[in-house]
Every structure is written in structure tokens, then in C-alpha cells.
Amino acid sequence: MRRSICAWIPVLGLALAAPSTAQTPDGAALYRERTCIACHGPDAKTPILPVYPKLAGQNADYALQQMQDIKSGARSNGHTAAMKGIMYLVDDEEMKILAEYLASLTP
Ligand code: HEC
Numbered sequence: 327m328r329r330s331i332c333a334w335i336p337v338l339g340l341a342l343a344a345p346s347t348a349q350t351p352d353g354a355a356l357y358r359e360r361t362c363i364a365c366h367g368p369d370a371k372t373p374i375l376p377v378y379p380k381l382a383g384q385n386a387d388y389a390l391q392q393m394q395d396i397k398s399g400a401r402s403n404g405h406t407a408a409m410k411g412i413m414y415l416v417d418d419e420e421m422k423i424l425a426e427y428l429a430s431l432t433p
Pocket residue numbers: 357360361362363364365366377378379381388389390392393403404405406407408409412416424
């Protein structure tokens with residue numbers, strides 16, 4: 327009996343660890359879930375229209391600034407209106423994670 331209880335201890339440890347890892351959103355998951363994928367393509371370099379930018383390999387600081395400016399309206403040019411409409415889906419922390427993710431991709 328005692329042995330079977332001991333066998334559960336590692337399982338409990340995993341269950342307790344799970345929520346903390348789930349709270350750190352992963353860039354690739356955010357990119358899919360926050361609809362970025364729909365316009366910029368699954369690999370961030372096959373946009374649905376040629377007038378939409380490729381993002382893979384972009385500098386993180388630049389990408390972050392553009393997201394913030396598109397969200398705030400400071401950048402309002404070309405087709406930014408298409409993207410502005412979904413930017414309520416991401417907060418500052420998530421934009422930072424997305425920028426790092428985009429920078430990590432091969433152009
Ligand atoms: C509805 C389509 C659409 C969606 C969804 C979308 N974008 Fe965009 N995004 C655009 C367009 C169009 C531009 C270029 C605007 C312009 O013409 O200047 C852009 C520009 C950008 C830029 C700046 C690129 C540059 O070279 O200046 C970044 C970074 C970016 N998007 C990231 C994202 C991320 C991250 C998401 C998901 C949270 C996202 N976009 C969702 C359409 C979209």
C-alpha cells in the first residue's frame with residue numbers, strides 16, 4: 327500500500343509544476359493563437375498578400391516598436407489598419423515575447 331502512494335509523488339510534482347510553465351506564454355503559441363498567423367503566414371515569411379510584411383528574422387526591438395505603434399495608432403500607414411483591429415488581443419508583455427520569437431526565426 328505504502329509503495330503505491332510513493333509511486334504517485336512524482337506525478338503530483340509534475341501536476342504542481344504545470345501551472346507555472348503554462349503562465350509563461352510561448353512565442354510560437356502566441357503567434358498562432360493571437361491570429362498573427364492569418365496575415366503573416368505560419369512561418370512569418372509567407373504573408374497572405376505581397377503588400378503584407380515578412381517578419382521572420384526581424385530585429386526584436388524594431389518589431390516590438392512597430393507593434394506598439396500600430397496598436398497605439400502612432401504608426402498608421404499602408405495597411406496598418408488591417409492589423410490594428412486585432413492588437414487588443416496582445417498586451418505589452420506578449421508583444422515583447424512575440425518580438426523575441428520573430429527575431430529568433432530564420433528570415
Ligand atoms: C489582419 C492582418 C494582420 C494580422 C492579424 C496581424 N498583422 Fe502584423 N501587419 C499586418 C500588415 C498589413 C502590416 C504592415 C502595415 C503597413 O502596410 O505598413 C503589419 C505589420 C506588422 C509588423 C511590422 C513589420 C515591419 O516591417 O514594419 C509587425 C512586427 C507585425 N505586423 C507583427 C504582427 C504580430 C505579432 C501579429 C499578431 C499579434 C500580427 N502582426 C497580426 C497585418 C496583420
